[in-house]
Amino acid sequence: MSKKEVRALSWKRKDLLDLDDLSAQEIELILQCALPMKEVLSRPLKKLPTLRGKSIALMFYENSTRTRTSFEIAGKILGADITNFSVAQSSVNKGESLLDTAKTLQAMNIDLVIIRHASSGASEFLAKQLRAGVINGGDGQHAHPTQALLDFFTMKERWGDFRGKKILIVGDILHSRVARSNALGLKKLGAEVVLIGPPTLLPPEMSYLGVRTSYNLDRELPGADAVMALRLQLERQQSGLFPSLREYNRLYGLTKERIAKTGKDTIVLHPGPLNRGVEISSDLADSVQSVIEEQVTNGVAVRMALIYLLMGGGTGNVVA
Ligand code: CP
Secondary structure (H helix, E strand, C coil): CCHHHHHHCECCCCCECCCCCCCHHHHHHHHHHHHHHHHHHCCCCCCCCCCCCCEEEEEECCCCCHHHHHHHHHHHHCCCEEEEECHHHCHHHHCCCHHHHHHHHHHCCCCEEEEEECCCCHHHHHHHHCCCEEEEEEECCCECHHHHHHHHHHHHHHHCCCCCCEEEEECCCCCCHHHHHHHHHHHHCCCEEEEECCHHHCCHHHHHHCCEEECCHHHHCCCCCEEEECCCCHHHHCCCCCCCHHHHHHHHCECHHHHHCCCCCCEEECCCCCCECCCECHHHHCCCCECHHHHHHHHHHHHHHHHHHHHCCCECCCCC
């Protein structure tokens, strides 16, 4: 599809819950819409009147630095009012249910809820019950669609097109909502995706995602255009899912020497937070091949685009 055709598309969804039912054209529309949003971020005065009078509630039941802060910044730049719902100081601690909490916020005329929750399906549950729009900021081991979209934006800025690109996603695939959302979306965009990890963190059923899997990182490196390291959830070691950090690092840790085996000008991504020296070496994370900080900046632009599409314009034809 040409840029003009993508801009002519209109957004019809109330919610963004996962990438599995989004078409490649809808993904392209979000990425297209994020371009002028990124330009706004470089202005000295980063403020638009677009969503003045609209309100957004951030409901984060799990810890977050990047997702929560970037949604807050994105909403504020677009002129919306942001309510940062603090679970620790709320009536959740008196036993109030997720649905009652969300309906209470809706009764205060919230237009959009952004939720992160430890339970897979929490955002879909809310979306079915609320008039307000819902964006999934990460639910259990299920999906993290806005992380995947900012990853796509970062790759697209470098390449323009995903066709013919080989992307390796390395680490704890089993527990990773980032890996799942990336694999689903990248496949739709025409990239070759390989999920890589130790057998205990990459069970055979992961092939349901329709992408290739491998236990051998070094064998897959030649020809890779991007390598994404996932955060190793260190608590998994206690469950016996990998023998030791040293062993994991030896087989799956990304280093400058390892990335050189791609034979290409490969970019290195990580959703954060990083375990430096475990899934990625410090010198690689801070190198010119690393786009980790670009991912964070692009996260604001992509989340601005999503908020705008869900609450405001409905088309990629943004006049910012
Ligand atoms: N990548 C990501 O979701 O980071 P946070 O947990 O800091 O939001």
